[in-house]
Amino acid sequence: MTATSLGPDINTPAYREAYSRINGLVVVGEGLADRHFRLLARAIPHDRAELERLAAMEGRHASDFVGCGRNLGVKPDVDLARRLFAPLHAQFLACDRSGDLTGCLVIQGVIVECFAVAAYRSYLPVADGYARPITAAVIDDEGEHLGYAERWLSSRLAEVEEAVRRTCAQALPITLSILAALAEDLRAVGIDPGELLACFSELFQQSLETIGLEAAAVRRILIGAAAAVLA
Numbered sequence: 001m002t003a004t005s006l007g008p009d010i011n012t013p014a015y016r017e018a019y020s021r022i023n024g025l026v027v028v029g030e031g032l033a034d035r036h037f038r039l040l041a042r043a044i045p046h047d048r049a050e051l052e053r054l055a056a057m058e059g060r061h062a063s064d065f066v067g068c069g070r071n072l073g074v075k076p077d078v079d080l081a082r083r084l085f086a087p088l089h090a091q092f093l094a095c096d097r098s099g100d101l102t103g104c105l106v107i108q109g110v111i112v113e114c115f116a117v118a119a120y121r122s123y124l125p126v127a128d129g130y131a132r133p134i135t136a137a138v139i140d141d142e143g144e145h146l147g148y149a150e151r152w153l154s155s156r157l158a159e160v161e162e163a164v165r166r167t168c169a170q171a172l173p174i175t176l177s178i179l180a181a182l183a184e185d186l187r188a189v190g191i192d193p194g195e196l197l198a199c200f201s202e203l204f205q206q207s208l209e210t211i212g213l214e215a216a217a218v219r220r221i222l223i224g225a226a227a228a229v230l231a
Contacts, residue, residue: 007126007190010072018188021077023069025182028081029116030062032089033145036108039096043104047148054148057141064138068131084181088112088174095167102153102163107171109149110207115175116142118200119191126190146203150210157212164211165221172204172225180229 008015037055041048069076088107095103120139127135153160176197179186183193201222208218 007128008188010128014188016072016074018185019069019072020074021080021185022182022189023065023074024076024078024081025084025178026065026119027062027069027076028078028085029112030058030065032085032092033058033108033112033116034062036092036104036112037145039092040101040104040108043096043099043101044152047152050148054145057145061138061141064134068128068134071130072128084178088171088178091167091171091174100163100167102156102160103167105149105152106164106167109145109152110211111168111171111175111204113142113146113149114203114207115179115200117146118196118203121199122186122191122196123189146207150207154211161213164208164213165217168208168221169224172221173228176225176229 010016010019034055037051037058041051041055044051066076092104092107095101095107117139120135120142124132124135124139153164179193179197179200186193186196204222205215205218208221209215
């Protein structure tokens with residue numbers, strides 16, 4: 001197997017070590033998304049079938065990305081990924097236990113989905129031949145998941161706006177810290193962390209504006225999250 005023309009050499013030890021950590025994050029993230037959407041299906045009985053369908057898609061993504069690692073002979077570093085995701089997962093579970101559907105949907109349906117779309121878009125140009133079509137298909141799926149959260153939140157904006165802001169202030173710094181923790185690994189597989197961050201910020205801004213927040217308010221949320229990570 002050879003590297004793509006746009007990407008780094010996928011056969012080097014440095015690439016494979018970095019890929020193991022990033023693949024672990026992807027596999028664990030998709031697995032948690034499956035669990036999160038199933039919890040949402042229980043909490044929103046009216047949309048149960050739709051949310052279970054979205055959950056099943058996330059489960060398939062996890063399996064597909066395990067296959068991407070297997071194709072390269074790389075085992076995903078799931079232990080590191082679980083540690084990185086633990087605070088965000090704990091926040092989701094706390095929202096679920098308290099019946100805070102807004103918090104659950106902001107964490108999984110907006111923040112995590114925007115992060116996933118940004119990461120996969122950034123990876124696509126440098127993906128190996130096996131992973132490229134899988135990644136392209138997953139991008140379309142994640143956009144569908146994001147759309148569900150946007151519709152649910154926008155239809156209830158007056159009652160959920162303050163909770164949306166609060167959840168973003170709590171969860172967004174954790175998401176940005178995950179990106180920072182893997183910055184060197186991202187570079188090793190051909191992804192510019194700065195470009196990924198810019199893509200995520202743009203998607204996040206668009207999503208919250210679609211929900212109904214003002215652009216200036218979203219920019220303040222992003223600036224506050226960045227300041228929290230740097231503090």
